[in-house]
Amino acid sequence: MTLPDKRGTIEEAISAIGDGASVMLGGFGVPGTPFCLIRELVRQGPRNLTVIKNDANEAGMGVDWLLENGQVARLITSHIGLNPTAIRMMNEGVIEVEFVPQGILAERIRTAGAGMMGFVTDIGLGTPIEEGKPRIAMDGRTGLLETALRADFALIHADRADAFGNLSFSASARNFNPLMAMAARKTIVEAERMVPLGALLPEHVHLSGTFIDTVVELTELPEVYGVIQR
Amino acid sequence: MSSNAKERMLKRAAADIAPGMTVNLGIGLPTEVLQHVEPGLPVCLHSENGIAGVGPVLSPDKADRNLIDAGGAYVSAIPGTAFFDSAVSFAIVRSGRLDLSLLGAFEVAANGDLANWKIPGKFSPGMGGAIELAQKARRVGVIMMHTDRRGNPKILDRCTLPLTARGHVNRIYTDMAVFDITADGLQLREIALGTDLTELRAATGAPFHVPDQDLPRF
Numbered sequence: 001m002t003l004p005d006k007r008g009t010i011e012e013a014i015s016a017i018g019d020g021a022s023v024m025l026g027g028f029g030v031p032g033t034p035f036c037l038i039r040e041l042v043r044q045g046p047r048n049l050t051v052i053k054n055d056a057n058e059a060g061m062g063v064d065w066l067l068e069n070g071q072v073a074r075l076i077t078s079h080i081g082l083n084p085t086a087i088r089m090m091n092e093g094v095i096e097v098e099f100v101p102q103g104i105l106a107e108r109i110r111t112a113g114a115g116m117m118g119f120v121t122d123i124g125l126g127t128p129i130e131e132g133k134p135r136i137a138m139d140g141r142t143g144l145l146e147t148a149l150r151a152d153f154a155l156i157h158a159d160r161a162d163a164f165g166n167l168s169f170s171a172s173a174r175n176f177n178p179l180m181a182m183a184a185r186k187t188i189v190e191a192e193r194m195v196p197l198g199a200l201l202p203e204h205v206h207l208s209g210t211f212i213d214t215v216v217e218l219t220e221l222p223e224v225y226g227v228i229q230r
Numbered sequence: 231m232s233s234n235a236k237e238r239m240l241k242r243a244a245a246d247i248a249p250g251m252t253v254n255l256g257i258g259l260p261t262e263v264l265q266h267v268e269p270g271l272p273v274c275l276h277s278e279n280g281i282a283g284v285g286p287v288l289s290p291d292k293a294d295r296n297l298i299d300a301g302g303a304y305v306s307a308i309p310g311t312a313f314f315d316s317a318v319s320f321a322i323v324r325s326g327r328l329d330l331s332l333l334g335a336f337e338v339a340a341n342g343d344l345a346n347w348k349i350p351g352k353f354s355p356g357m358g359g360a361i362e363l364a365q366k367a368r369r370v371g372v373i374m375m376h377t378d379r380r381g382n383p384k385i386l387d388r389c390t391l392p393l394t395a396r397g398h399v400n401r402i403y404t405d406m407a408v409f410d411i412t413a414d415g416l417q418l419r420e421i422a423l424g425t426d427l428t429e430l431r432a433a434t435g436a437p438f439h440v441p442d443q444d445l446p447r448f
Contacts, residue, residue: 028279028280028298028316029279029298029302030295030298031279031295031296031297031298032296054316055358077356078356078357078358078359079257079355079356079357079358080354080355080356081257081353081355081356081358082302087353087354087355090354091351091352097354097356099347099348099354099356099357101357101359101360101361101362102278102316102320102357102358102359102362103278103316103317103319103320103321103323103324103359103362104320104361104362105316106315106316106317106319106320107317107320109317110317121324122365123324123361123362123365123366124361125396126393126395126396127361127392127393127394127395127396128348128392128393129357129361159296169313170296171294171296171297171307171313172277172279172280172281172296172297172298172299172313173296174280174313174314174315175279175280175315175316176315176316177315178315179315179316179317225295226295227290227293227295227304228290228302229290230290
């Protein structure tokens, strides 16, 4: 037996994303952000997107390309403090921003990927985060109902992948990538290095290829992936 | 404020990191505390983006492009460092594994309330991990300049901005003083070199208790 081959081209993979789609983007800052997939999303230009990403990157990179190109209607995120464009567009009402505490964002995504509908937490009780969420009494404590967060697509960056989509991530580039890969209807991975099936030892696979639909090999690593000189 | 006063504030906060602790340093001033942690100290630094065992900050020429802390500084791994995803990272936070969380602030109140994520209509960076870090760490310290850029107090009787967490701050470190938040309100513990009580009162938007004995200086 052999595992299916899911390798595909970046153009064809991204062409499935149409106007109004919800798209999860891996990454925390630069590490783990799928810049090449985002760049292709900008080139193909679907609009009115709901983008789900931990942060809005910084000016001139990643999420900022989508914002500047007018493709984003809504951003679900935990922090946009390093991107003045995102803050300006939010203040001007050009984009809608939903702030979610970072670990709750991760857990809502994980919950969707685990096939669950939601969970109860006391995070955010007594703060504006509570607004619109049902209060649940449980074991003599009060919590808020948080719902699972899924998306039409997840765009993921991995260090290594095999043709089936088994992935391994580098250092702090793991972050939201494996969670988002599990929570989308279609998951597209860009990998820095393609390795033969079996080259990733079973014990060293960070995410099983069962969650992956398309694997794209990066033939170059543009400068945006590099160390930022501040 | 002189850079000297800022350095002393960071150093003072670093002195509260004790052997054996698991500690999270938030975005901004708190991550700068890392530079004042004694290299040999047995302590596990947690970073919300998925690191336990954060090592020293590296210069860009030595940096690993995939290894940053929550504030975006290039950090290093040390023997025993582990990487994990963001859900595991916040499982560590919410389940009470952090002994100490150091956070920045727009405002802190005498009752321990914290506001650091939203200035409506002006600058709303978002909370990142701050709500969970403030709500679930065993001890919460705030590090900030004592006043804002216009000289207005940031320590207030009650916060005016949307809250990050209610009543969870234990200690405040500023360039002028160290305060504890107690059941009796704000308690002055230490005062910066070159700062006097009159100045401190004028720059603080809430009453505070002053101990009878001499105040330690930092």
